Amino acid sequence: MKTTITSEQAHYCEASARVLLGDGFFRVDSRPARDYGVILLRWLAQKRQGMPVAVLDGLAGCGIRSVRYGLEAGATELVVNDADPQRLALLDHNLAALSQCAGVHWQASSGTIQKLLASFVLQEKHFDLVDLDAFGAATDLLPSALGAVRLGGIFYLASSDGRSFTGHDRPAALRRLGAAVRAQPCSWELALRLQMGAVARAAWAMGHGVQPLLCFSEGRTFRSAVQLTRRPAAAEEALLGLQAYCHRCGNHWGTSLLAWKSLGICSNCGAEPVTSGPLWRGPLQNTTVLKAALELEQKAGLNSLSPPALKQLQRLINDGAEQPEAFALADLARQLRGDMPPLKDLLKALVAAGWQAAASGIQAMQFRTDAPWAEVLRLAR
Numbered sequence: 010m011k012t013t014i015t016s017e018q019a020h021y022c023e024a025s026a027r028v029l030l031g032d033g034f035f036r037v038d039s040r041p042a043r044d045y046g047v048i049l050l051r052w053l054a055q056k057r058q059g060m061p062v063a064v065l066d067g068l069a070g071c072g073i074r075s076v077r078y079g080l081e082a083g084a085t086e087l088v089v090n091d092a093d094p095q096r097l098a099l100l101d102h103n104l105a106a107l108s109q110c111a112g113v114h115w116q117a118s119s120g121t122i123q124k125l126l127a128s129f130v131l132q133e134k135h136f137d138l139v140d141l142d143a144f145g146a147a148t149d150l151l152p153s154a155l156g157a158v159r160l161g162g163i164f165y166l167a168s169s170d171g172r173s174f175t176g177h178d179r180p181a182a183l184r185r186l187g188a189a190v191r192a193q194p195c196s197w198e199l200a201l202r203l204q205m206g207a208v209a210r211a212a213w214a215m216g217h218g219v220q221p222l223l224c225f226s227e228g229r230t231f232r233s234a235v236q237l238t239r240r241p242a243a244a245e246e247a248l249l250g251l252q253a254y255c256h257r258c259g260n261h262w263g264t265s266l267l268a269w270k271s272l273g274i275c276s277n278c279g280a281e282p283v284t285s286g287p288l289w290r291g292p293l294q295n296t297t298v299l300k301a302a303l304e305l306e307q308k309a310g311l312n313s314l315s316p317p318a319l320k321q322l323q324r325l326i327n328d329g330a331e332q333p334e335a336f337a338l339a340d341l342a343r344q345l346r347g348d349m350p351p352l353k354d355l356l357k358a359l360v361a362a363g364w365q366a367a368a369s370g371i372q373a374m375q376f377r378t379d380a381p382w383a384e385v386l387r388l389a390r
């Protein structure tokens with residue numbers, strides 16, 4: 010059945026985009042994910058200093074991201090694809106908005122992303138941004154997707170396979186991530202670190218390296234943006250590791266796989282932990298890049314960041330997640346057999362005692378500290 014597009018249909022507006030949504034999948038509340046793609050591409054386009062900026066929007070839905078990449082972020086060439094053939098007329102309709110921008114070329118298609126990526130590998134075609142807003146876990150696409158990213162370009166990946174990534178379907182996690190995954194309270198952090206670990210391993214296998222730019226979740230979808238580098242940075246491999254969680258007392262700890270002999274027993278209560286990994290133990294955010302992207306956003310005056318996206322970005326800038334373990338206030342409350350202590354007071358007490366401590370930017374009511382868990386418990390008491 011052919012989709013009929015008429016200009017009388019109701020449009021949806023988001024930042025500079027005014028698009029028809031059609032009948033397929035679209036979430037208004039995924040706007041922060043689209044906003045961040047825009048500000049990261051704008052940051053990269055500025056670094057390319059007038060050179061062409063090519064984007065592959067591989068699972069484009071109605072094409073709203075591509076419209077915004079062209080209107081707000083400086084994309085000059087867009088390949089916009091969605092496997093649903095019903096979407097092609099809609100994509101053509103929505104992308105016509107780009108005809109007002111001189112020098113912006115776009116092409117819509119309705120193939121599978123698997124075929125499209127394979128064709129780019131054969132053509133040796135590279136993009137400044139490869140955006141895969143996938144359903145489920147797209148780990149099968151990692152080698153060909155990274156193969157389509159220009160060195161120094163950005164790979165922006167979404168996975169919505171929460172059950173595997175948070176350890177609620179352990180056999181599926183093993184199949185999709187090649188990792189052991191055990192459910193625990195800091196589940197968004199765990200899922201993002203597993204996803205980053207899978208991306209890093211795929212890049213390393215190709216001889217390249219990765220620099221995480223931005224990782225975040227709202228609990229349903231796990232999103233990571235990384236910059237592909239020619240080679241791994243010094244000791245980048247040491248950032249792949251394992252994480253232990255003590256179900257009895259809420260302690261977390263971990264190790265690099267390079268240093269791994271044993272994760273031992275819990276230093277606080279002596280119980281055996283559960284172990285997850287391999288996962289990424291490096292920073293999850295590049296706060297320098299995020300600050301630069303935010304500055305450019307303020308200069309551009311295009312309102313690409315919605316208020317919730319701005320608020321969340323500020324939280325991520327305040328927590329680069331260099332410390333690979335986060336702790337949950339709920340675990341602390343369980344140990345204290347009482348109410349959750351106010352996070353602000355706990356962080357203040359930890360800092361006053363000479364430890365580093367900050368709220369997690371990834372998930373509310375969680376925090377990072379270099380203090381041993383026994384010390385956190387002592388101070389909270």
Ligand SMILES: C[S@@+](CC[C@H](N)C(=O)[O-])C[C@H]1O[C@@H](n2cnc3c(N)ncnc32)[C@H](O)[C@@H]1O
Pocket residue numbers: 033034035036039043067068069070071072073074090091092093120121122123142143144
């Ligand atoms: C999460 S939605 C995309 C939403 C869109 N990026 C946005 O921001 O509104 C995922 C899209 O992938 C498409 N899709 C599913 N499997 C695909 C495949 N193998 N290749 C290409 N597109 C696919 C679906 O038709 C769907 O529109």
Ligand SMILES: [Zn+2]
Pocket residue numbers: 255256257258259260275276277278279280
């Ligand atoms: Zn313990």
